[in-house]
Amino acid sequence: MKKIVLFLLFGLLSFGTLFAQDSTYARRIIRQLSSNKMFGRGSSYQGDSIAAAYLSGEMKRLGVLPLQVNYYQRYCYNCYSMEGPISLKINGRELEPYNQFRVYPTARYQQKIDQATQKKQLKNGTWLYAVTSLDTYGPIVGDYSDNPVCIAVLDTLFPKRPRKIEANIPLQYRNNYWTQNVVGYVKGTVDSMIVFTAHYDHCGTMGDGVIFPGAHDNASGVAAVMDLARMACQQQPYYTMVFMLFSGEEAGLKGSQYAAAHPLIDYSRVKLLCNIDMFCGGDEGIMFFNAKSDNTKIFYNQLLQLNETSKVALEIRPRDNRPNSDHWPFSALCPSIYLLSMGGPYGGYHNPSDTCKGCGLAHYHDYMTLIKQLAHL
Ligand SMILES: [Zn+2]
Structure with missing residues (x-):
């Protein structure tokens, strides 16, 4: 009897560990990006650049290769920051x-x-x-x-x-504020590419003491992209996988607009560009933007079919194309879609309560499995 209890206990523990492992890496990335030392990943105290240094270091550690001499695609825009007592x-x-x-x-x-x-x-x-x-x-x-x-x-x-x-x-105007996209790739067995994108910037600070952690928006999307990079490094993928992390999204898609206008890859070879923005929740399913275009509806149907088999998402809701996230500037270059987790649990939206603690990730593993299948990863 004792043996059976121990066996059951061990079984439960290892199952628990396995389950926790599914989102362990993602949560670590979210915890780092939403911590106070990143100052809300905006222009205040150059929080965006602190995040970029962390993410490029992480890409290097995983074995993701830079597309140029390093992982940075530098560019600038004009903005305000709010540093100091308010x-x-x-x-x-x-x-x-x-x-x-x-x-x-x-x-x-x-x-x-x-x-x-x-x-x-x-x-x-x-x-x-x-x-x-x-x-x-x-x-x-x-x-x-x-x-x-x-x-x-x-x-x-x-x-x-x-x-x-x-x-x-304490408002400071930044003329030509320098920032950067963080970009890397993993070589596949073929040259055709699948591109995963997410914005790593957030709203920064509203003076000292008010920090916007942006765990859901969009440390969670970055974590998913980094997790896909981690998996692509473990076993050579079929498609060449490109990972693009943008800054300047909250300021109006600045980073992705720059990346689309200054291509680092041949977009005619991109089979699919998949943008992930706000991925902590998912109780209500997945929202799929740009589901109805001629070059993207095939992916919507594929995801629908995959979900029909596994039934992990309550719904995969198709939406038209909109300039609401970083897939938008690429729509004219290659098939570009944007996935968003619908419903909770997450901590908040554009407020100081959007913390790592509030990030549920309850559907993370299931939704990642769908995305991996879509990317043949
Ligand atoms: Zn936002």
Whole structure:
């Protein structure tokens, strides 16, 4: 009896270990990328470059080869960063950054400022305006470089007569901010290529103390791509596998646009480009963008068929092509698709609670198996 119990216990333990191993590597990547030392992987404290150094080191360690002298494809764009203490006091009352006020580019929010019933303009042109709820945070990017910022404040904290306003918004404009895509490949038995892409940047910081960890968006997609790279290094794949990790996505697909305009590979030889963005969840299935184009619908049907056999995803929902992630700039060059995990569990979206801890990865192994089958890996 004792033996049977021990046997069962051992069986359970090894099954548990096996199960944990499925996402162990991915979780390690997510934990690193979403840690405070990466400063939200934006331009603040060059968090994006800290992440790039980590990822290129990891590619080298795995045995992924660089496409050029090294793994970096350098480029630049204009943007803002927010480094240093941030504070806002209205009539002597100190407000909490992010939870009680948020900083936005005026260009995108002019209408909201116009419509606000309570507002006040500071001497330097910055508008303060009251809102019933605060919008999703996005980094203030180069497109708004000529414009001042505005500060949205929760209306419950916006006094009728805002007599004294003390605002310290540590905004720095970066002209020609240098960043990089991180790119590598694993040689297959044939020269035709399968390309996996994901953006590694995120929203950075909103002053010191407010960091956007971006575990779901998109440390999880990067982790999946790195995991595929790890597997491709273990056994020579049939197709040559290319791995592209972009920066500048949150600033408007800057990295992927640059990569598409300055090709490092021959895109006529790419059988499929698969972009992964937000991969922590999946309780509701997988969303498949660009499922209906002439050169991509075959892959949608394949994934559907694979799932029919394994039934791991509740649904694989087809969507038209949209400029909502990094597959978009490549659509004109090769068959390009974008996969997104629908539903939870994940920590948050563009907020400080999008942490590694909140990253469920409950369907990670199953969905990776589908993707691997699609890539003949
Ligand atoms: Zn995002």
